[in-house]
Amino acid sequence: MLILRRFGSLGRIPAHILRSVLVYFLVACVVVLALLSIGQLTQILQQVASGQLPLGVVLQLLGLSIPALLVVVLPLALFFAVFLVFANLYRHNEMMAIQGAGIGLQALLRGLAPLVLLLIVVELLLSVWWAPAAEAYLQAESTRLAAAAAQSLIQPGSFAHLPDGRVIYVGQEIGGKGHYREIFIDLARSGAPDYATAAFGQIEIDKQAGVSLLLINGQRYLGQPGQAGYKVWSFARYRVDLAAPPAGAAAGESWNALPLSQLLARISDATTHAHAVAELEWRFFWPLLLPIVVLLAVPLAHTEPRRPGRAGGFLAGVLLLLGANNLLVALKDNLIAGKIAPFPGLFWTWLLLAALAFYLFYRRQADLPLVPARGAWR
Numbered sequence: 001m002l003i004l005r006r007f008g009s010l011g012r013i014p015a016h017i018l019r020s021v022l023v024y025f026l027v028a029c030v031v032v033l034a035l036l037s038i039g040q041l042t043q044i045l046q047q048v049a050s051g052q053l054p055l056g057v058v059l060q061l062l063g064l065s066i067p068a069l070l071v072v073v074l075p076l077a078l079f080f081a082v083f084l085v086f087a088n089l090y091r092h093n094e095m096m097a098i099q100g101a102g103i104g105l106q107a108l109l110r111g112l113a114p115l116v117l118l119l120i121v122v123e124l125l126l127s128v129w130w131a132p133a134a135e136a137y138l139q140a141e142s143t144r145l146a147a148a149a150a151q152s153l154i155q156p157g158s159f160a161h162l163p164d165g166r167v168i169y170v171g172q173e174i175g176g177k178g179h180y181r182e183i184f185i186d187l188a189r190s191g192a193p194d195y196a197t198a199a200f201g202q203i204e205i206d207k208q209a210g211v212s213l214l215l216i217n218g219q220r221y222l223g224q225p226g227q228a229g230y231k232v233w234s235f236a237r238y239r240v241d242l243a244a245p246p247a248g249a250a251a252g253e254s255w256n257a258l259p260l261s262q263l264l265a266r267i268s269d270a271t272t273h274a275h276a277v278a279e280l281e282w283r284f285f286w287p288l289l290l291p292i293v294v295l296l297a298v299p300l301a302h303t304e305p306r307r308p309g310r311a312g313g314f315l316a317g318v319l320l321l322l323g324a325n326n327l328l329v330a331l332k333d334n335l336i337a338g339k340i341a342p343f344p345g346l347f348w349t350w351l352l353l354a355a356l357a358f359y360l361f362y363r364r365q366a367d368l369p370l371v372p373a374r375g376a377w378r
Helices: 002-009 012-049 055-091 094-100 105-153 260-268 273-300 310-336 347-365
Strands: 159-161 167-173 179-186 194-205 211-222 231-243
Touching: 012 055, 012 105, 055 094, 055 105, 055 273, 055 310, 105 260, 105 273, 105 347, 179 211, 194 231, 260 273, 273 310, 273 347, 310 347
Parallel strands: none
Antiparallel strands: 159 167, 167 179, 179 194, 194 211, 211 231
């Protein structure tokens, strides 16, 4: 492994720190990925509960969502790893001994360079290629499974209950899969009776995996027969929703699932330019964030020897990263809406974080307090 081979060219202290960061990084990856996977698993189980997906594909779909989660997990895990390792060095008075031996913070950061460079490459592959490919396959599988789940609800010759409680009946299947004749369906979700019958019907799946039944040559009965307001409408075609699109499915194109080649091709189109630029900047932002989180973690990890207080720097770092993520999302929305220029665009977040990280690192390297005393401003 490249990192292990570089141990021989590093000093013993930087090599030890690199090993410690690598161990903490792997542990943090597992913990953060597990926490983020809970939210993804909840969304999948909601679709299963609503009848949009079968139970047996939960782990498959969860696995397909892992690459997109890792795009966010790697920077967080790297920040936690560097912070914890350097916080331990400061807390146990080891950093003072290291600096007394003539090894400064810059030398220690150079020792972390092999790991950071490797993670930049991995993050670049994840955000630009692997995550979009996995997302495209996930959407295709969701569409296919939604169609299968909807068709499994419909049993020719018998009544069936849809996930929302409505009743449907089909007489028999004709032609290919998903084509039926003699259809009856309850359209009323509440209130007055509302029914429809049709000579023929067919299952349709849209791009967001929403499932509908197209009724052909039928009638719709609204109200109670014999009472005021009772109506009968005839129609040639009438579409009825059987299952809503999965949670989070947006109308239009899924930009996070487009391959890089298609994304670059859409930049030249004026109607899709803003979306394409925003998605490209989003994908390249995450690899560029990795060296910044390392630079940010070191000064925030500083504590006085043998004194508590590590939680303050940790909390400050987490709040900074959460704020940066919120700013990134807001800038992406504004870039798509045309309210900000394409450049710097999303990289305003990177520039602000980089300026803050360099400032804090400079003051820590000079053994100055991160926040200057009030008299220093005069």
